[in-house]
Amino acid sequence: MNRPLSVLILDDEPIVGKRLKPAVEKVGFEVETFEDPAQALRRLGERDFDIVVTDVRMEEVSGIQVLEHVLSRSRRTKVIIITGYATVEVAREALVKGAFEFLAKPFKPSDLRAVMDRAARALGHPGIPKTPEE
Amino acid sequence: MQIICISRGTLRGGKELAEGLAHRLGVPCLGREDLIEAAFRDGIQVGKLETAMVKGGRLSERLAIEKEHYLAFSTAFLCDRAREGSLVYHGRTGHLLLPGVEHLLRIRVVADPEFRLRAVMRDLGIPREKARRYIEDVDEDRRRWVHAMYGVSWEDAAQYDLIVNLHAFNIENAAAALTGVAQLPDFQMSPASLKALDDLHLAARARVLLARDDRTRAASFKVTGSSGVLTVTYLPHSAAVAPAIPKVLEALEGVREVRATMAATNILWIEEAFDPASESFRHVVEVASKWGAAVELLRLCPAGADADEVAAASAPAATPPRGAAGGIEEDVEEPVVVDGGLSATADALASVGRSGGARTVCASSDRLIEAIDRTVPYSLVVVGDVYLSKGHAARVRLVRELMGFLGERLKVPTVGIEDLKSRYLFGRADLVRMVGFLALVVLVFAVVFTNQEAVLRFFAAEETWARVLAAAAAFVIIPVVAYLYGTVASLWLKWIRME
Numbered sequence: 001m002n003r004p005l006s007v008l009i010l011d012d013e014p015i016v017g018k019r020l021k022p023a024v025e026k027v028g029f030e031v032e033t034f035e036d037p038a039q040a041l042r043r044l045g046e047r048d049f050d051i052v053v054t055d056v057r058m059e060e061v062s063g064i065q066v067l068e069h070v071l072s073r074s075r076r077t078k079v080i081i082i083t084g085y086a087t088v089e090v091a092r093e094a095l096v097k098g099a100f101e102f103l104a105k106p107f108k109p110s111d112l113r114a115v116m117d118r119a120a121r122a123l124g125h126p127g128i129p130k131t132p133e134e
Numbered sequence: 135m136q137i138i139c140i141s142r143g144t145l146r147g148g149k150e151l152a153e154g155l156a157h158r159l160g161v162p163c164l165g166r167e168d169l170i171e172a173a174f175r176d177g178i179q180v181g182k183l184e185t186a187m188v189k190g191g192r193l194s195e196r197l198a199i200e201k202e203h204y205l206a207f208s209t210a211f212l213c214d215r216a217r218e219g220s221l222v223y224h225g226r227t228g229h230l231l232l233p234g235v236e237h238l239l240r241i242r243v244v245a246d247p248e249f250r251l252r253a254v255m256r257d258l259g260i261p262r263e264k265a266r267r268y269i270e271d272v273d274e275d276r277r278r279w280v281h282a283m284y285g286v287s288w289e290d291a292a293q294y295d296l297i298v299n300l301h302a303f304n305i306e307n308a309a310a311a312l313t314g315v316a317q318l319p320d321f322q323m324s325p326a327s328l329k330a331l332d333d334l335h336l337a338a339r340a341r342v343l344l345a346r347d348d349r350t351r352a353a354s355f356k357v358t359g360s361s362g363v364l365t366v367t368y369l370p371h372s373a374a375v376a377p378a379i380p381k382v383l384e385a386l387e388g389v390r391e392v393r394a395t396m397a398a399t400n401i402l403w404i405e406e407a408f409d410p411a412s413e414s415f416r417h418v419v420e421v422a423s424k425w426g427a428a429v430e431l432l433r434l435c436p437a438g439a440d441a442d443e444v445a446a447a448s449a450p451a452a453t454p455p456r457g458a459a460g461g462i463e464e465d466v467e468e469p470v471v472v473d474g475g476l477s478a479t480a481d482a483l484a485s486v487g488r489s490g491g492a493r494t495v496c497a498s499s500d501r502l503i504e505a506i507d508r509t510v511p512y513s514l515v516v517v518g519d520v521y522l523s524k525g526h527a528a529r530v531r532l533v534r535e536l537m538g539f540l541g542e543r544l545k546v547p548t549v550g551i552e553d554l555k556s557r558y559l560f561g562r563a564d565l566v567r568m569v570g571f572l573a574l575v576v577l578v579f580a581v582v583f584t585n586q587e588a589v590l591r592f593f594a595a596e597e598t599w600a601r602v603l604a605a606a607a608a609f610v611i612i613p614v615v616a617y618l619y620g621t622v623a624s625l626w627l628k629w630i631r632m633e
């Protein structure tokens with residue numbers, strides 16, 4: 001049996017983590033959510049996550065900085081950028097710096113799960129089962 | 135009053151040039167960032183529109199409506215500032231938001247590729263190869279953006295009054311040179327330009343109001359304004375929202391009258407299974423683009439098909455409530471609908487600005503007519519592959535009967551999808567035919583006019599037998615020449631899209 005993938009979700013709007021955590025946990029991932037980028041960076045210093053989901057526009061630390069920090073520690077980690085303030089320039093910067101995917105808000109949790117499924121497969125994990133209840 | 139729009143790219147110095155020019159002219163400088171920030175605050179999904187460009191430039195039906203809202207908001211935003219006084223705007227293609235406003239000064243800034251490359255490497259802290267890829271990708275995204283938003287080419291030099299190459303100028307000198315240009319009488323606002331600005335402003339504010347109101351926000355509209363009279367054109371499938379239009383716009387300042395009208399040119403395309411990648415789709419879009427028409431899709435499935443399937447496929451594109459919590463929408467599992475490619479084709483049409491709605495009808499031919507809104511001014515009905523479960527001969531007969539039935543009842547030209555190209559699109563075969571017939575016409579004229587005396591003698595002969603022969607010759611030759619000439623003329627008109 002595969003170990004559950006670890007996911008860190010960082011968004012300075014508390015509602016984002018609150019809504020995404022159960023939606024991602026229900027497909028068998030282990031999720032930690034953060035609203036404070038500094039705390040998230042500390043946690044990222046303590047352990048490597050399989051998938052990191054981060055907002056771009058936050059006070060003090062940007063999602064691009066989080067992306068660079070994560071990839072400098074672990075090239076294996078898949079970083080998914082989520083933002084409502086997307087522009088092609090920011091999206092391209094994130095992608096050229098190694099982001100796995102860029103997701104513009106508003107989106108449904110199922111959209112994020114679909115991206116996470118691809119990320120999981122890219123990590124050699126079988127991905128999200130089609131019917132997790134079974 | 136002046137409006138100067140500077141079209142800039144990534145790290146080309148356009149922003150610095152705009153700020154320098156605004157400083158010299160003593161006018162405010164406004165950037166695309168200000169516009170985007172305001173649009174975000176207004177709840178417009180600019181991020182969705184932008185990332186759609188990164189992912190290939192296709193807009194779903196829902197995003198196509200969002201595009202209308204964004205463009206109207208942007209026009210209103212610029213008009214608001216412009217009406218307060220002169221301004222310099224720097225962004226992608228601000229001038230395209232103000233069509234019809236003459237005396238705009240439209241400037242494009244370009245820079246040396248090496249300069250841009252170094253700037254990207256420095257600012258983003260990435261190696262040369264990645265910087266090159268970044269610039270190529272962002273430029274391509276911008277090309278897609280301008281094409282998707284305005285249907286024009288970003289790099290078309292005819293779009294601009296001046297192109298400034300900052301490789302040859304430094305920014306300060308370029309700003310000094312442009313200060314002189316901006317003060318030329320050609321770029322000062324005239325009363326006609328001001329009126330155009332006012333009309334655009336009114337129409338844009340009206341479109342924004344329609345996008346904000348729950349009664350009308352999910353529909354597509356084209357809004358024009360002229361001296362306080364607003365004309366709102368809606369698509370046939372949005373007819374239900376028409377009564378709400380005057381109510382939504384009644385409080386708008388500056389409106390004297392609101393005219394809500396249904397789009398006058400519509401194509402009804404009937405198929406059992408649609409495919410946005412098919413040749414048929416390309417032909418229909420080509421004809422619709424030529425006519426400026428919206429295409430309504432009607433999926434005709436056999437009578438007695440599953441009613442649930444019909445209901446699901448016929449439902450309009452769901453629009454989430456504005457300002458979904460934290461940008462996360464409700465996680466509603468959408469049923470997997472087998473809709474014969476209807477939704478994908480509707481999205482593909484929306485992406486090229488030709489969507490006129492989509493629905494599924496499961497009915498026989500005579501019941502089908504009940505499902506077609508007879509008040510819609512269709513210009514053409516296109517019948518594709520239907521009755522797919524039947525054998526070839528039965529299918530051909532049934533399609534022919536359906537076309538005859540629809541043509542007779544709707545009083546609208548009705549064609550089969552396979553005839554669409556030959557009837558309405560100019561192809562290579564048409565070109566060959568036109569050249570061939572034109573050569574024959576020229577030959578006939580050359581023969582007649584280089585032998586005028588002989589021709590006149592032939593037709594002026596006095597003998598009875600000769601007169602009979604001349605009459606017989608005229609009887610045969612005139613229709614032949616008319617046919618040749620008529621064919622050339624009709625093909626020519628088809629070529630220049632005047633059929």
